Amino acid sequence: MNIKELVEKSKNKDKEAFSELFDLYYDKIINYVFKRTLNIDYAKDITSNTFLKVLENLHRFEWRNGENSFNSWIYKIATNEVNQYFRKQNKYKLSIDDENFKELGDFGEEVEKIEKRLENDEYLLVLNKAIKQLKPIYQDIMHLRYFEELTYSEISGILNKNETTVRVYSKRALEKLKDILKEDALFINQN
């Protein structure tokens, strides 16, 4: 079954279809949220809230932008949940320092396993540190475009912005990110 069939069957309360849909999106969403928060507990909570909202609002979902509509819709919910978390925690501009790195390692065995699998932890932390210095809208675009590899069309749907505006913002965000990373010794060393 394709995404459209799964969504339509889920709308009609088909458990099997929703189960399949969940499996398709759970990994994407929790990875997206984790990369944005760098906190396993928050990632789990935000992912749970995202899927609960998906279920609550599934009957209202419409295929406005073709086949990718559902992809945009679920990322939109997740992005809103992440931004809500940032607003509550006031973490838009919080820089990732050693404390954050320690925090990442303080979540028991489950997180330790994840840590081991994240061979590029340092890159993730460096990128997150740099991205968090950008404007909130640029942060959304960077994550959606470069981590999640969504199209500009999908991002424009998620952020309710014109596609051209998203392209311009993306370019500006990358330029600023480059400037920030130039100051990062780790990044320079990699070059």
Next chain:
Amino acid sequence: MNNIEELFKKVNKEKILIEGHKAGLKNYLLNSEYFNEREVFDYKPAFAAIFFSLIIISASFLFFNNDNEKEIALENDQRALGVQSEYFNESMKMMSATSDTVIEESSTLYDKLVSKDNTEAYDSVFDEKEVKVLEVFENSIKTKYYFNKDKNILLKTEIINNNK
């Protein structure tokens, strides 16, 4: 710029997986009310239908009730008219009967007398007024009846015994 994109690609190779959370959340979602709603009776459309039906019934009741009242009023009017009509007819009959009786009575006396063989009628003057006089002969007795000009009022009676 390419270095940044490469950095993103390196990070993107790594995925986190929290099986415990995934299974728990999936189980929770699949057992949520959303998937059990179908079995629960949906009251919203039923209430809407009942409410709409009540409005229709109320409107119909008010409409037909007004008509009944109109019909009853009409029937009452007709009955009243009927009673009046009956009363009028009865009155007319009674009036007619009374009138007939009067006519009958007035004509009866003069006509009865005049129709007899032993009666003689003539005009005369009594008390300086024109009168109709009837003389009725029975054996040796003559009775004179003085009526007014219209023959409806008996003015005087005079009995004359010829044997004397």
